[in-house]
Amino acid sequence: MTGRAGIDTPDHRGRTGLHLAGRELDRNPDVRIRDVELTSQGWHVLRRTTFDYRRRDGRWETQQRETYDRGNGAVVLPYDSERGCVLLTRQFRYPAYVNDHPDGMLVEAAAGLLDADDPHTAIRRESAEELGVALGPLTPVLDAYMSPGSVTERLHFFAAPYTPADRTGAGGGLEEDGEDIEVLEVPFTDALAMAHDGRITDGKTILLLQWAALFGPFSPHQKSPAFAAGEEDGRTSSVRGAGPRPA
Template identity: 65%
Template sequence: MDNRSGIDIPDARGRTGLDQAGRDLTGNPDVVIQDVELLATAWHVLRRTTYDYRGRDGSWTRQQRETYDRGDGATVLLHDPARDTVLLTRQFRFPVYVNGHPDGMFVETAAGLLDGDDPAAAIRREASEELGVEIGELEPVFSVWMSPGSVTERVHCFAATYSTASRTGEGGGLAEDGEDIETVEIGLDEALKRIETGEIADAKTIMMLQWKALDMHRRRPLDVTGR
């Protein structure tokens, strides 16, 4: 990579000024940014930041951290309340394959990067592309950082209902982006069991399924004994 690419010369995605991220941070007086280096900008951005950090004992140390910036993302758990089913995706994920997953075929909630959209618009787009579902009302659940030690991405998590009538497209993802996505429709109880067996091992999906189970329990009417 040209050592000025992404700084004052556009990189492959037309970006400049990528070495400026974090330089103006002032929210924590115990952290003073000293330098930001670009290590890679082939698609997303890998940076090495040098900063001074004041510990709880008052002493200052100079530290370095590498951060991978791929932008923020969104995901949605789709639940059919009439049949108590959830609609998930199944696709090949090389990073999990190379790190011990048996075949790299990963079961997940529909998800994607924001790519300039607001989180709600982004997840509507992804649900349509991946699952062929047109989402009605969206329920924001929480926004989380999945790997705060190295990845900057924050994932905006939503819930929504679906039915056979709302499945208006084929899904499958975008072939031009190399996506080959299978739709997986299973009962909510079965999905929760697959967490226990390890068949579902994706963090955001586990969080959303367990949230759904807790939310349904919380909303369930009490019986006459108060249970």
């Protein structure tokens, strides 16, 4: 009998037992897991779970939900409050392109999956790869489920100061992972306007920009010690790319 990849034999990422996730859940007495089916295991995992759910009126009913498991992730808004700018990325996103975005080129905050790392380590890794910057002290902003109707991912949000001296390279992401990322240094007021007029349509980025305006380093209210400690030197305020890409 041939083994089933991702179940009793390793898939291309070396994983087994992918059909077991969720079977042990018992934290909610109104939910009883019946069965978990593995319907697809590419780079990420799609499952169909059957469970009994007790409604508010006391009746039990059987439901099915499909969940897309891509692991958890982290996102960061690097800011230079003295120069009044933030670092963002621009890259092609096919899911947005196929769903009515004009060209699929989205302006976003740098983000990535945790893989085997903790959120702090992961976002420093992604910042080095995508932005070419060594971040200052990380400020945790919030954790959020970005699409809880179908995607299991929990995203860890951070902000962190940077200065021109913290730039370590051109960024751009990893070519072997298919990444082709343009780095943008944008005046914060311009970035906030882009979130309001539709030039920025990425949810995580809009959330971080609005947080920065209301409570963070660009808030009109008193800044926290974490932000004050992170503010160092640097000058300029024009929208531009981060410099030439490596040959």
